[in-house]
Amino acid sequence: MEYLICTFRKFFQKESNGEEVAQFIVSKRKKRSHEEGKFMIVYQDALREFVVKNEKRNKMIIFFYLASYADFENKVSLSREKIANETKINKYEVSRHITEMIKEGYIRKIKHGEYMINPYFLRKGKNTRLLEKWNSIK
Numbered sequence: 001m002e003y004l005i006c007t008f009r010k011f012f013q014k015e016s017n018g019e020e021v022a023q024f025i026v027s028k029r030k031k032r033s034h035e036e037g038k039f040m041i042v043y044q045d046a047l048r049e050f051v052v053k054n055e056k057r058n059k060m061i062i063f064f065y066l067a068s069y070a071d072f073e074n075k076v077s078l079s080r081e082k083i084a085n086e087t088k089i090n091k092y093e094v095s096r097h098i099t100e101m102i103k104e105g106y107i108r109k110i111k112h113g114e115y116m117i118n119p120y121f122l123r124k125g126k127n128t129r130l131l132e133k134w135n136s137i138k
Contacts, residue, residue, distance in 0.1 A: 040067060040070065040122050040123060040124045041122060041123050041124070042121070042122040043120070043121060043122065046120065046121040046122070047121070047122075050063070050106065050121065053104075056097070058087075058089050058093060058097060059097040059100065059101070061087055061089065062083060062087060062089065062094060062097050062098065062101075063097075063101060063106060063107075065083060065086065065087055066078065066083070066107065066115060066117060067117055067122060070117050070124050071124070072124055073116070073129070073130065073133060074116050074117045074118075074119050074122075074123055074124060074130055074133075074134075075110065075114060075115070075116050076107075076114070076115045076116070076117065077113060077114045078113065078115075079113050080094050080095050080098065080113075083098075098115075102115075105118060106118050106121060108134070108137045108138075110137060116133065116134060116137060118134060119131055119133075119134050120134070
């Protein structure tokens with residue numbers, strides 16, 4: 001889906017009889033894809049399953065905190081210390097929940113402090129590219 005970003009400008013033009021008439025100009029700035037915005041696509045069934053399966057409130061907070069930092073490739077680069085400080089959750093609990101989410105398939109560890117969120121759950125960016133990348137990470 002694409003949409004146009006338009007700018008509306010109002011100006012007044014004097015008619016020959018001296019009357020001012022409002023005029024509007026609509027200028028098209030550029031076409032943008034919905035995937036360029038600052039929002040993510042969340043799959044409802046996966047979200048429902050996650051919430052039902054994980055009654056631990058802190059685990060959900062950590063997951064959505066990670067998601068809020070995801071780039072267009074669903075990658076997140078955050079230390080567990082930063083997550084703990086920002087969410088006010090104990091560092092050891094953060095580590096335990098991240099390890100559980102890796103085992104459960106909600107995220108994958110790319111390297112120390114870098115994760116990828118499962119694009120079958122939520123995504124920011126083009127679907128096919130993300131799915132290929134997700135499947136390549138073991």
